[in-house]
Amino acid sequence: MANENPFKSILKTLEKPGCEFGKYYSLPALNDPRIGEGMSELSLADRATIANMSPEYGATMGFFPVDLVTLQYLKLTGRSDGTVSMIESYLRANKMFVDYSEPQIERLYSSYIALNLGDVEPCISGPKRPHDRVPLREMKADWHACLDNKVGFKGFAIPKESQSKVAEFNFHGTPAQLRHGNVVIAAITSCTNTSNPSVMLGSALVAKKACELGLEVKPWVKTSLAPGFWGCNQIHGKEKYLNQLGFHIVGYGCTTCIGNSGDIDEAVASAITENDLVAAAVLSGNRNFEGRVHPLTRANYLASPPLVVAYALAGTVDIDFKTEPIGVGKDGKNIFFRDIWPSNDKVGQVVHSSVLPDMFNATYQAITKGNPMWNQLSIPSGTLYDWDPKSTYIHEPPYFKSMTMSPPGPHGVKDAYCLLNFRDSITTDHISPAGSIHKDSPAARYLMERGVDRMDFNSYGSRRGNNDVMARGTFANIRTVNKLLGGEVGPKTIHFPTREKLSVFDVAMRYKSEGHDTVILAGAEYGSGSSRDWAAKGPMLLGVKAVIAKSFERIHRCNLVGMGIIPLCFKSGEDAETLSLTGHERYSLDLPSNVSEIRPGQDVTVVTDNGKQFTCTLRFDTEVELACFDHGGILQYVIRNLIHTKH
Template identity: 50%
Template sequence: MTIQVGNDSSKTRRTLTVGNSSIAYYSIPAAQEAGLGDFSNLPAALKVVLENMLRFEDGGRTVSVDDIRAFAEWGAKGGRNPREIAYRPARVLMQDFTGVPAVVDLAAMRDGIVALGGDPDKINPLNPVDLVIDHSVMIDEFGNPRAFQMNVDREYERNMERYVFLKWGQKAFNNFRVVPPGTGICHQVNLEYLAQTVWSDEDQNGETVAYPDTLVGTDSHTTMVNGAAVLGWGVGGIEAEAAMLGQPISMLIPEVVGFKLTGEMVEGTTGTDLVLKVVEMLRAHGVVSKFVEFYGPGLDKLPLAQRATIANMAPEYGATCGFFPIDDETLRYMRTTGRDEDRIALVEAYAKENGFWRGPDYDPVYSSTLELDMATIVPAISGPKRPQDFLPLEGAGSAFKKVVAGFRGIDVSGAAQDMAAEGDTVVAEKPLIRTAKVDGEEYELKDGSVVIASITSCTNTSNPYVLIGAGLVARKAREMGLNRKPWVKTSLAPGSQVVTEYLEAAGLQEDLDAVGFNLVGYGCTTCIGNSGPLQPQISKSINDNDLIATAVLSGNRNFEGRISPDVRANYLASPPLVVAYALAGDMNIDLARDPIAETPDGTPVYLKDIWPSDAEIAELVDKVVTREAFQSKYSDVFKGDEKWQAVETTDAKTYDWPPSSTYIQNPPYFQGMTMDTVPIADVEGAKILAVLGDMITTDHISPAGSFKESTPAGKYLTERQVAPREFNSYGSRRGNHEVMMRGTFANIRIKNEMLEGVEGGYTKGPDGEQTSIFDAAMAYQAQGTPLVIFGGEQYGAGSSRDWAAKGTALLGVKAVIAESFERIHRSNLVGMGVIPFEFTNGDTRKSLGLTGEETVSIKGLVGVKPQQEVPCEITFADGTTKTITLKCRIDTGVEIEYIENGGVLHYVLRNLARS
């Protein structure tokens, strides 16, 4: 690939000799010698962004010399200088849930540019794009040897329309590759194969240039690759599309929080326990929109697989990314995972020459710092609703009693709380923990029954230490005659085929199979809601008796309504603990001290009896996790199996949209578009679509998981003769805006404060009656009435779901007013032409007493500047008015242009049509 570089007016380009080769690079020390400032004390994560400025400096058209100087000022000011810069990542990574709608948008842009008189060939990724199909497999079959093949077969049945479309995209677009289904999770494939830490390509002058590996991804856990010193983070599909079309990402120079690790992990703890503690600490510290960089002597004892686990969960602690600098462990991992030796030599030489290397004296300036002694880590889980809800394993059972009480609105305090800890609480003469029979079964379910135990998601499945550990727990349990409880749906969804290779080489897959953890597929399953249905009689017992069933998963997300519609309490745990909870089947016991099961002869078995030693795990990892295994499994990663090879598509430059498709439809964004932009105008006479609380995540907003016939999306499909069994999931239908806009704000656990005691996607329509949010929005659109949404703190937390913004825009929402926004969702709203606003002066939805009956007008938007404060007039139901001040969260000048164009894609399309 040919890369573009800037003017280099400061003459920072130098030549590096690696072995017998010479290669150009942009030198940070040279920038310092040129008098641009002192960059020596910058964190490595920020130096990656600085190098980007050096390489693309173009006299101020997008990057100026003053932008470069700003990084020296950042260090001189103690780690703060929020200057706007234009950053260009080297590549884009997608998974299919978010990737399909991105490709849909590109296809629609080809239609759009033709309508404007332009050339469809102008719509092509200018930066390399890799799309990994990993989010489509669902766990229909489990706990038996045929589970993998049956789930794959169903995946192709459900998703053939999407796969035909993606194959068309692979043919039609330049710089666009597809990793077929059944290969692995995008982040693990990225970590193990795609990422190179330092890239080298020819520039427009034909010279080879070395530069840091950087990317953005359409999944928030793109950050996982930061464990290998690759700077990447998640963006919405909208922003990713702009990046792949050559648009720089407008961002502020971030603060960098230094997280110092000391000591080393103690016997019996895992990398998962460490990351859950890190999440808790960083959430409390506050790192939204900041980089986090890990440093300190503890890194010498932390394998890269464990680092990747910490980096993966940056969205959970709220940071843009969690970065680990290049060091000896980076090189060791690259060698183990089969990277070319010349590449490894380049990484080492470049990092040392350009100031990216973490040596023993590495101690840069940070905006703020935290410190953690890894020797203090204890076994832990996190839940029942948020990743930052850290819970030491010792006492988890007692804590669950309080969870039950909380769900049921029971005050468990004082003496009653002490009784709850013993498990004997009687409140209002009723047992706190309910039990219920299951039709046709000898066992009973109760509050706390673990009905899902899943080793899943990118977070841990890239980590051989915890996966080998899970296999050893299964082996020891099997030897003692233990098995999963019959009500537990168990699954193993590795992040890559390499995992199966080393589990089988160690003989551990057989042990995992014996306790129910058969391979169900290679992909992101339970963590994104693709857990599949529970057995009908179990689901019926849970719902008929209002039981608080639980799930335990080795993932990164445990938000309400995400894992399964039948499960209300979800816990994150290490893979070995997932196996242990499957054996116990009950969240009420304290796994650290109570018996988890009995042998066939009635002998109690404790966790310590089946827990492997660190030495056992390390010995097997050294033996079976080999360079040859990685090279073998990734030797032909884009080929796919026979099913993928049999998928047929056309060679047309524009897509022939199938009118009857319920998966892929031409979105309305560019229909009727002209070359003229529209100035930003005030929002006049808007009605309120929803009043929402704190920590409303993109899971609450964006359609995700399964849905029923009675929902607006279900009715839409039923009207088109799609049987409920074929509904698939919202995620798989992200290429059809008609389904997705009907599922926006339709999460079964969302609570609209306009309605009392109601859960789900409901609101009041223009007639004042309760109706679905979709139907209300359509009724308001028919009247020509603009809409606004009110929210609390951390609005839009969670995954980088572009449909959380797309759906909001298509419902007719012009503004979202909240106490604070999480980074990606704020950006996505702007990218779709929806303006985010924040309360000021202590105002909140609660202090204003909003009921949803109010009318809202936002003034001062004509000629608005980034982050300007503007007046908002609220007219209450009784006719009284109040004017408050809002902060407009259009953060940069480029974002002003996006809003004026109607969104970032319209902005790009007009520019390409003019060129």
């Protein structure tokens, strides 16, 4: 089997002890003379893939030095010789260019992580998190372990007697079957690897070979192609064979990876829900958190574009590609993975002959011209935006209503109810989903009350300009597990005064109308995943005053501060369980009314109504964050400063 892009192996390596969230990882060490010459052999597209995936391996960013490979890429993408020469001269003069033909200066790093590129092997990640990497050779065994395991990141708790269940259904007049692990969505999509010509052409070569051998994708597998770069569809030979297998271009932007997968066929959806099947999606995207890709695909695996094609052909993730056939060819013979997989040399030859400067030049020239629809849009005049009260997409936000020029000062928490009690690794997709709007959700009710048909709901991501929709979508992920409900799955919680079980939005609005504060209890890595601002805006609009967690993802903690929500960390070795906190308590936290009396990172005491008290770390980490908190949030802080500057 040919090796894949190395980012997944780097991701796995960076998960080892000592690798921390929020670090900066520099990749020149891959070319350190004490380690080897791996980095100089990586193409620029591969380097970009690795660097772009830094959030998935917990870093703030990853970067590579500029070298001859970088300059070659600039020429390939249509930059003139003069421009490239000027760039090289500038970087050399500033000691920022790496020339491997010259003696290398020994560089010092705070720590080293070794990765032997010779050990890189094909793998996928899932079924519920990007960092749950599975070597391809172990996939079948891992899949069966996931069926057996209790419900969690690597488990579905399917009873042994139900694991071989076969769901018979009728697909547009043709008898069909579905089983656990059958692929119902196969999407070549991503802002990252679909801009990488080697893997895109690799997927085309897999499709070409499959078509020549007579393999087909099952008609109920929803296939799609969403390149990250418009020029990708001009690469010779790519589109024809991918189209033949059902991978048609659906657009150039965020699609399946962020939940814009669209509906799957009604017959397939019914077969999944009526038989409680764990259906699978395989996509070349960056993220696969629960409920993100599609409401009906509980298992979601990240793979390279060529592997997406392979799994679409196989129709299941329950397969050992080494020993089991991927399908039956037109001559009646079994076709194996090795029969359709291209060699690295073959991919390299096609990239060399297909990826040419003219392709990039044509694309760059077209960018400034726009398109007829865009060019015909009317441009309103005036200095202020004219809000349309009837719009369900763009709505005047409430952040500055009743705002005064004087900062409101710090706030504490008074007898707050626990709105939600979470486990570890709650992602921003759990907090503020970007995908489809469920027909029975508060957001759906809001849209229908305003005359929006269900077919026009679109997604939360498309309606992020409307705070009323997004507040209703906060904690609306259908895979949410709230410990207040004893492990029940779904976007509901308890209104403690009445003991009613309602949607999270409805409970939050009741608490607000009754004048009650709310808090959230959580485990480790709260807010991991996409750096989604609505994952902080939404809870603020629901009235959440504080989040008490074992740890926070770095960017999300900053976003909570920016929205005026207090981030609190349990002390080391403690959490809600060790402190016997159930979430049925009411919580109070007193803070000084003068922000100058609060120190970044100080210890504070949280008191409950049943007599318990515990110490937390106040995660305002800088004086600037305290200033934002004093103003009620970063938006108000910026506006007041701008007004003061003008006057």
